[in-house]
Amino acid sequence: GNSVTQMEGPVTLSEEAFLTINCTYTATGYPSLFWYVQYPGEGLQLLLKATKADDKGSNKGFEATYRKETTSFHLEKGSVQVSDSAVYFCALKIKAAGNKLTFGGGTRVLVKP
Amino acid sequence: GAGVSQSPRYKVAKRGQDVALRCDPISGHVSLFWYQQALGQGPEFLTYFQNEAQLDKSGLPSDRFFAERPEGSVSTLKIQRTQQEDSAVYLCASSLERGANTGELFFGEGSRLTVL
Numbered sequence: 314g315n316s317v318t319q320m321e322g323p324v325t326l327s328e329e330a331f332l333t334i335n336c337t338y339t340a341t342g343y344p345s346l347f348w349y350v351q352y353p354g355e356g357l358q359l360l361l362k363a364t365k366a367d368d369k370g371s372n373k374g375f376e377a378t379y380r381k382e383t384t385s386f387h388l389e390k391g392s393v394q395v396s397d398s399a400v401y402f403c404a405l406k407i408k409a410a411g412n413k414l415t416f417g418g419g420t421r422v423l424v425k426p
Numbered sequence: 427g428a429g430v431s432q433s434p435r436y437k438v439a440k441r442g443q444d445v446a447l448r449c450d451p452i453s454g455h456v457s458l459f460w461y462q463q464a465l466g467q468g469p470e471f472l473t474y475f476q477n478e479a480q481l482d483k484s485g486l487p488s489d490r491f492f493a494e495r496p497e498g499s500v501s502t503l504k505i506q507r508t509q510q511e512d513s514a515v516y517l518c519a520s521s522l523e524r525g526a527n528t529g530e531l532f533f534g535e536g537s538r539l540t541v542l
Contacts, residue, residue: 317468347529356430356533357469357517402468406529412457413482414529416468 315340317417319403325423326393334388334420336377336403344405346370346379346386347414351400360388360401393424428452430534432518438540439508447503447537451520459531460493460503461517469517475501508541515539 319336326332338344348360348370361370366381377388386403403417431450439445451458457476461469462485471485477498486493490508495501505512515538519531 345529354535356535357519357531358533359530362529404468404529412474413459413471413485414469414531415471418466418468 315344315405315407315415317403317405317415319401319417319420321418322400322421323423324420325425328395328424328426329392330424332388332390332393332397332422334401334403334422336386336388336417338384338386338403338405340384340405340407342407342409344407346377347404347406348375348377348386348388349402349404349416351402351419353399357402393422395424395426398422398424430518430520430532432516432534432537434537435535436538436540438542440542441509442507444504444506445508445539447505447516447539449501449503449518449520449534451499451501451518452522452532453499455520455522455532456498457521457523458495458501459519459521460501461519462487463515463517463536465514472503472516505539508539510541513539513541 316339345364347362349357350360351357361372363370363379369378375390400419404414460472463469473493474482475495490506492504515536517536519533
């Protein structure tokens with residue numbers, strides 16, 4: 314089946330620190346990969362995506378590269394801010410398997426000033 | 427409003443009661459999804475609508491769960507004879523496209539169901 318595994322949180326960082334959240338996947342087909350973010354009191358929203366191997370998704374200073382050889386899509390940001398405190402979800406979608414997203418368990422990130 | 431709206435935001439039910447959760451998607455969005463999110467977990471797919479047609483209900487955990495979208499806009503998720511294991515946040519998401527091909531879903535804030 315299809316599944317997503319991401320590092321457990323919480324991850325606590327100081328402002329301006331480097332953030333990495335690991336995400337690996339198992340898929341029966343060729344997936345598109347996504348990172349969604351949930352800020353406190355808000356719904357999930359798309360942060361970035363990549364649809365084929367070696368693509369790099371980027372948004373708001375975050376980046377993730379689709380690595381087919383390691384089945385990974387790690388999220389990185391070079392200098393985090395307090396406003397980046399949120400729960401981050403890695404997800405995949407396989408068109409041939411329907412239209413649903415398969416999510417990882419989420420990683421809570423807390424950035425302290 | 428401009429976003430996906432869900433109601434009620436919080437629902438407490440006694441075991442065995444029926445509940446109905448409502449989702450108002452973004453106007454004009456063709457695709458609508460329901461997800462279940464247990465505490466500390468990621469969202470799990472329940473069902474998918476394209477307009478009024480329910481094209482995938484493979485994630486519904488039992489026949490106590492029923493979803494409808496009769497006019498292709500508002501959707502209702504109904505849970506009959508609620509059990510404690512049904513306690514979760516129920517998320518609704520919509521997408522402009524058929525099949526949500528880009529993968530960009532717009533989520534509501536969810537309805538938190540607690541079954542006592």
